[in-house]
Amino acid sequence: MMKNSLKNRLFHYAGTTVLILLVSCSKFDAYLDKAESGGMTEEEVFSNYRQTERFLAQVYGTGLTIDWVGGNLWSFSYDGATDNGYCHYRYWPSPKFVYDGNLTPANNPIDQWADLYAAIRRVNMFLEKIDGLPVSSSNTEEVAGKSRMKGEAFFLRAWFYAELFKRYGGVPLISKVLQVDEDLNIPRATADEIIGFIVEDCDRAASLLPEEYSSKDLGRATAGAALALKSRMLLYAASPLHNPDNDRQKWERAAKAAQDVITMGIYQLHGSFKDVLHTRQSPEIIFQHTANYEDQLRNNLMPSQGGFSIVQPTQELVDAFEMTDGKLYNESDLYDPQQPYANRDPRLAMTVVYNLHPWRGFPIETFEGGLDGLNGSGDNYTRTGYYLAKTLDENGSLTPIWRPGSHFFVYIRYAEILLNYAEAKNESLESPDPSVYDAINQVRARTGVNMPPLPAGLNKADMRARIHNERRVELAFESHRFWDIRRWRIGEQVLKSVQGMRITRAGSEWNYERFPLENRYYKNMYDLFPIPQSEINRNSKLVQNPGYN
Template sequence: MNIFIKNSIKVTVFLWIAFLSSCNKFDSYLDKAESGGMSEEEVFGNYRQTERFLAQVYGSGLKIDWVGGGLWSFSYDGATDNGYSAYRYWPSPKFVYDGTLTPANNPIDQWADSYAALRRVNMFLEKIDQLPVSNQEEETGKVRMKGEAYFLRAWFYAELFKRYGAVPLIDRVLQVSDDLNIPRASASDIISFISEDCDRAAALLPDVYTTKDIGRATKGAALALKSRMLLYFASALHNSANDLSRWEKAATAAQEVMKLGVYNLHQSFKDVLHNRTSSETIFQYTANYEDQLRNNLMPSQGGFAIVTPSQELVDAFEMQDGHSISESSMYDPERPYDNRDPRFKMTIIHNELTWRGVPIETFEGGLDGINGNGDNYTRTGYYLAKTLDENGSITPIWRPGSHFFVFIRYAEILLNYAEAKNEALPAPDQSVYQAIDAVRARVGMPALPAGLSKDQMRTRIRNERRVELAFESHRFWDIRRWKIGEQVMKEVHGMKITKSGNAYNYQRFKVENRFYKNTYDLFPIPQSEMNRNHALVQNPEYN
């Protein structure tokens, strides 16, 4: 039977259920084949066609989290206490914290897209063992592709779990005769499934690839994803009883990545997101996301400045002596940006910082000042440096630079280990210090002081994650899994800077009030999906 006909039947059926309502994207891929409509036998009976099918799963399923689901006006960090977006065009980050997030209003929902991707992966896994091969290279590739598919299935379920918690668990292609009212599995079952698929993938995948295959999942990527999701499962959002064995499993999973001996911290923190071959990169979206430069560069250099850092994030960066701004004798409120953690100037463009040889003016009346007209101008007194390649430019010559979104990098694994191990123990041991101090040492920050309690270490680890991983979308999910949203999402501040002669006056001010309730720790299941699948139960307080 022609695959177009078969899948058209499936699409009609799947429109009645929550998780497969956008599977027509898969059909369009096959419809565009040179034959004008390829059968399943043709697709999965030819090595090159099967390889192309898997590439489509990567290309259509993986989302760049600098923006929400590819929506240019949304920034994950802009929806946290790390940042602010002056844009109020749909979908501005504002909907996440203004009380309007509902089952019928979630512009960054990924339910349907994720299940459409899972359907494609399940089909691939059902067919791959029958794929004929003609030489050793194809035999090796067949094994590798199966491992990649297990990884991708784990990845898509991980993305669902981050957003919705427990979801329906489907490990095969559904048929017309199946009962399509499928309830949510338990959170434990989802995490077990993800972990098992990660282990299956790790057993089949190589440690590294040659340059032509960069971007494919590796053994390290599978183990790193397992580390991340076990950490999430151990966190307060999913572990209200604080089962310490979950933390220990998360620490062990991170340690598996560390023991591979494949990954190291990139020498330059500034360049780690602009390099396709860094030893720190574990899993990466290898297409150059050129729009990142235009989206977030300051207006004086041709950018839109969609998201700008908050004063809360600025204050989170320690002084060079390792103390906070409230504790360090090095902090001078009249020169608040001097003597800071080196990552500060690599993350945040502040008043008088030079970018491409030009001092940036964020003071009132300055070229990029806080009182500038239009949505492009900062409201916080800052612009974004991280994620932007300083070698790129918009004016007078368009030169996009290199912008590769890194899904997982080694610094996260070290911080995953430090957090999980600290929570598993009565007090931090030397391995916790070693992991977090390695991240700090990369930029010349001093080691943490000895003798920290478990609570003190937790505070340091959480702050380290915040500054190290800022604007890589982690803060959005960390706030939720730690259940601290109601604590940190009350207000966001900026710095009002006025100039008198050659002197500046700095005054912290409130940019806006925010609203957050614990309900938002999980996304609502889309109402349209609830209407189709009557076995689904909505997340709490969204009814």
């Protein structure tokens, strides 16, 4: 059989309705280019175990993005586009465009439609070829590896469709490599159809993947990662955005999926909330990016430490951290307005740098006139009265000695699964049962946090409010709040404005004053992203999300 260069056949392998995917994949496809580049043909790659393994590794590398603050898009922060954070940078793509009324089908700087379909095309190609990969029955490593790689591919396809679903809801469902002579005008699948496909791929992946790897294979998807992704997406599907009639069976399925991860018995909470995002191996980490994102310090440290402080916590987030008696600040006798950060949930000090908060033994001055104060001269000084602590490794530094520290982006960790279970189980019942309390109290009782258990006798609505708040403080600046606001459909309530804290000193007396920082604009239509207008123009069967026409 004559070997044809994949470069000469790319137009027969379009994986979605857009041909611009071929441009977005150009660097990746150079690997399968038999021209002067010295690359390899499709047949050569998928007839060699090591080359096939390398192909799959590139699917990971090109398809998985870093969503932390100041990540792949350095001036964008998902939490900075919520009531958790404020980004003073107005450079493209600042979070401001998400809440200033300018999100349109032709203007969405964080759109990922083309990139995600490009990744799906690569996975579909892999899945079509993997069964034909020749391995010797006597080579147990390759026999097991072939099965494992197939499971990884199912997981990755589920992951990419999950990312599409979070953004757009129902999308065209493409499970094979399309040819250019096929009808590329493909309608959107329903939300239920997309979720069903994701669940099926997660189940396939879980059946083929190991529960854990040796250190040399850390970062690969595991059976637990597949089941955890299933848990997350069934929770999204059960939420008000996609379940307006509140079908309790959807909540029950989500609770069961989270329970399946819990009963695996291989995950537990990390001993340190402060360090869980800065370790390569932990029983809490279910799925994690393999790269150490060294720019995290530069992008988000305070100016006195050499950083740009791209995203800054808001007063609303600070207020969400309870007092040590388990009550909010405005309900607790422990709250002292002259010492507003005393007697707080320990996670506050591990998430937010507030006035005189020690950083590497140095007290950070966020008061007016302080070294990192509210009215500091320059773009990098706080506008909210706060700086970011979470996601920043305090063992790293920019000055006087540069040490990048450890910043491994965690996609899924066990605390999320416990909170997924608590939320889904609570919504499936008339009133919360002991298992709901147990799941959320495990998160609160983590070593070094030790927050009191929730009070007994909460009704369903009260428990819902506590779970929502627990997700907010536990998962702050891990990008969850952005999607939670949308799936809960609360954007119009919580994204009207944000506040900061102005701190002044007169002698030995401190004054703390909340002040309005920024008005924001949000409509429920923003709960789903607009489908890019370029895709609507190419595909006659695509229907735009409501409100964007």
